Amino acid sequence: MVAKKPAHETKTHTRSPLKIYFLIMTLVGVIGSVISFGILCFSIGKQIIITNDEYIAGERYYEIENCKYNDYDGKESTKATTAEIKQCEEEKKVMLVQSRKVTYKQDVLGGAIRGILFFGIFIIHYPRFMRFTKKD
Secondary structure (H helix, E strand, O other): OOOOOOHHHOOOOOOOHHHHHHHHHHHHHHHHHHHHHHHHHHHHHHHHHOOHHHHHHHHOHHHHHHHHHOOOOOOOOOOOOHHHHHHHHHHHHHHHHHHHHHHHHHHHHHHHHHHHHHHHHHHHHHHHHHHHHHHO
């Protein structure tokens, strides 16, 4: 025969608002951290793997091509010389590489800061969630 447990030993699964809050915040912390650190790793990997020349050729080549079609004094009759075109292309390449570095630094800073913030949310809420779960 199966013996009945006393009423004080029966477990009940309660879902208090505070427990639900800690659960949601723990999940937000984990998911946010994973996404943020994923973006951070992607940005670092993209900077390491793709060279500056590949970046210019793949994404921003149209800016260098514009050097060939510029009229420098506003008149169509004046065409740019080969030397002027080469100088314009070199200046654009330097500008594009600098622009890429700025974008990279912004991506790394953004990913790291968001990752740290979400990880902080996780670290703060997870132990409290576990304490509430063990009480039940």
